[in-house]
Amino acid sequence: MVPFNVLVLACLAYVAFLFLVAFAVERAAAQGRARWLRAPLVYTLSLSVYCTAWTFYGAVGYAARSGLEFATIYLGPTLIFVGWWWILRKLVRIGRAQRVTSIADLISARYGKSNMLGVIVTILALCATTPYIALQLQSIALSFGVFTAGTPAGWTVPDADTTALWVAVGLALFTILFGTRHLDANEQHPGVVTAIAVEAVVKLVALLAVGVFVVWAVAGGPGDIIARIEAAPRPEWAIEPGRWAGLTFLAAVAIICLPRMFQVTVVENVDERHLATASWAFPLYLFLMSLFVMPIAVVGLEVMPEGSNPDLFVLTLPLAFDQGALAMLAFLGGFSAATSMVIIAAIALATMLSNHIVMPLWLALARRRGGGSGDMRHVVLRARRLSIIVMIVLGYIYYSFTGGTAALAAIGLIAFVGVAQFLPALIGGIFWRAATRVGAAAGLGLGFAIWLYALFLPSFGAGVMIPDAVMTQGPFGIGWLRPQALFGVEGMDPLLHALFWSLVFNTSAFLIGSLVSFPTPVERVQGAQFVNVFDMSGGTQGWGRSVGEAEDLLVTAQRVLGAEAAQSFFQQAAADQGKDGFLPDTTPDFIERLERRLAGSVGAATAHAMVAQIVGSSVVTTEDLMAVADETAQIMEYSSQLEAKSEELARTARQLREVNHKLTELSEQKDAFLSQISHELRTPMTSIRAFSEILRDAGGLPAEDQHKYATIIHDETIRLTRLLDDLLDLSVLESGRVRLQAEEDNLSRLIERALGAANSTAPERDFVIHRDPPEEDIALHTDSGRLTQVFINIIANARKYCDAAEPELWIKPRVRDGRVEVDFVDNGTGIPQKQESLIFEKFSRLTDQARAGGAGLGLAICREIMLNLGGDIAYLPGQGGAAFRVSFPREMPAQTPDSDDVEAQEATGAVSAS
Amino acid sequence: MSARRGPSLYLARQSYRRRRLIDAARLLPFLGAVLLLLPLLWTPEDTPESATARQALYVFAVWLGLVVAALLLARRLPRGEDGRTDEAG
């Protein structure tokens, strides 16, 4: 017998190990090193979250009671995965194309981004999942109980309720830690998925080990097992045709519709090709999990004393033969099965709850309060965490309410029937373009109601939720409304009865509702996109006009996605349009892409509402669409190629326009440049000439005047020299003939030096500098002198031009893919958008008031230096002040002797585009 | 390969093969369903003792067969290609 304290220790050690795995993977993923971890094998193993504690312990009990019927629960999913080309492939493609975050999100997005449907699906899923979580808690508590039963006196052993409570707390903690660490672009959790995959291996190994032990150590091999089965005929083991077919179908539906399965199959999928591997590997996993179920059941029934619980044979058989270690392994297997289900289900449900219930409410409140919305990410994360706690608390309450009753044991199949109600809306949505929101809502609602009435509420036991009289005579004595004999269908298995009627009514309502109602334009467009997802992965519609301001969109996107991700997304989009900088044209295509990207974090309906707020009222857009949606949807279907071409043309045209514009500007700049040089040289010369003539011609000047004029001449000479130095510097830099000297240095020291040197600029101003010393500790191999020159220039500019009453400057460094990015952001009014593209040109001083400064060559020199260092400098719009981003490789690239300016620019362009 | 040796009847032999493989992949679940429902049609009660064992062996054999068939199909379907070409044929 395993002592209880050893058991608890083993559990804790196992959980700690999972923590480590999840943590290490999250870390690796954050640094982009987790490629090998996200292999098809990990994907397949994560799917095993289908096999909960209900499988691990319950399958043997099921087999002991009903024979081979237990296998239907695994045969249904096998058929679906073997036939992945039909449904799963399409779901995964749609999930990735539309950045779907949950099954509620998928259905809501398909039917015109309707949040009402999202809410219905979420509530139904909540009803079906809560008892299921309770079931897992019960299984852990029960398995603990098996071990504590034989514990010698003197140990204080917690009762089952306390065990379940601690397990629930632990699970909530784990799920929050790894399920809501950050708001990811596509709602994926590599750490959790890998931990689940590890648990999948543990439960498979554990069940196989018990099976091998039973077949070869207890019984005399496979032949003996078959002999034993044949020797003990059990009438209750005969296959019942109705249940056999019905349960296979039900399990097949469940593998598609269960929120946690949708989470691992569609949402966490990183590569569509993994599905091809899973198509055979997952059925194989189910096969292996089922292989020894019958043998364990048969041997258990023979060997164990009469009346022992067959649900726990997996544990009690090894214990009966004094195999403590094996029992321990089996215990950990069951523990894995239960925990993995709870974690994934909680994450999936929390996403649905927060995206479809909490966030819309919060948005509505925020709008009523008047716009100001702050950082949305914290709100979303908090909503998720709260939802996870709510889920697990609900599960625990349900457990302590019904714990230990037979009702709970049957809950697995009851939950299956509940989620099966998603089927018509889901399958209809991806295969039938005419399916509408009205149909989906009617079907879901009716199916949900029948499920509640005919199966879920009666499952609490006669007289608990539904009075006995209603059960036997029907409500108000109407016989054909009896919950388990609707419309006079008597003698049917209650489960099949509920499944049959709920799906019949659900499907009929869905079909009729869709046929008689009219889809909204958004629905039609989404319908075409979902049904024809393989024909048009690129093109998309939804925003007829672009009145959105790119900068406003960037500000919102930063709140939702985080500054870094939003900026790189905008930069990429601008680059795709052939533009420099961070602000792409707000083409319908771009807005649609942005909306999808946001949908990856907050769900389709919320993202749509948010973008609508900025781009213009969604009502107006819908009206616009009304006129074009019909044709557009049709045309898009048949001419996606044409569309791609015209997109290409538009892009080229935009690029050409941009280039032409730039050339014209350059030519004007050339003239202006000469004229400017003349001006900048002649101005100091004027003072020099005038005062030297005065000194020469005017006799009898007082000594102090003489000294003063001589000083002016001296100062102006220095100004001239500095200007000439700058010009020479710039021309050397531009020609690419500059000799850079790479040396080892540290970013922190560089910034230190730059701050020291820039202090002399406008020394009367009190400037608050915010730095991040740990982030600054980056070892560099580059020309630190030149780099410091750039930093000095930017800091000095901030000191000079930042017009805030209490000026502040943030210096934010970070490393990304071997490149260092340093952002300098101040709290002034920034630079007007019109001039953003000009500030890096020569002599482009924005105002003439600050004459005393340089000649407007500073930023031009900075840019040339950065290009020479293999980096770049850019202006970041939308930061609430002037913001410059300096980016460069940690290792300065080797210099090519004949590289000229154009090449350097092309090279950096290629780097930033990749 | 063979298309290069001489004029072939099928101009796009490769893609033709591929489309038939996809057909096979589509048919496989139906074949599986029929095979798994077959035990329901077996005459019951002829030898009640042995029914369960026989059924179990049969079901697990079909199961394994499906896994192997899916494995072969998944390996032969070219990786990394989406469904764009197959829908056209």
Next chain:
Amino acid sequence: MSKHALLIEDEPNIIEAIRFILSRDGWRVSTHDTGADAAEVIARTDPDIVILDVMLPGRSGYEILDELRADAATRDLPVLMLTAKGQERDRRLAERAGASRFMTKPFSNSEVLAAMREMVGP
């Protein structure tokens, strides 16, 4: 009575130099250093001659000159334009705008004085 010269120029050192030269020559000198309100200042101070720089913050010398010439009160006011740009194009622009005289920086002090005396007359 000394003649009044108004200098519109934004470089402090150049202002100081011209002020010195003119004061020594017996001129009364007032100065202004932005372009935006230059025309108002001219109307208010009613100078005998204006020395006008081309590159001014707020408004260019040409624009100011255009306005002066459009106004009957200042149509014949002598204006000496100074520019640091020294291209032929700048000279033509100044002539078209109606400058009485045009000089390129750097200038000779004596030439400036000579030109001014000539423009204002005895």
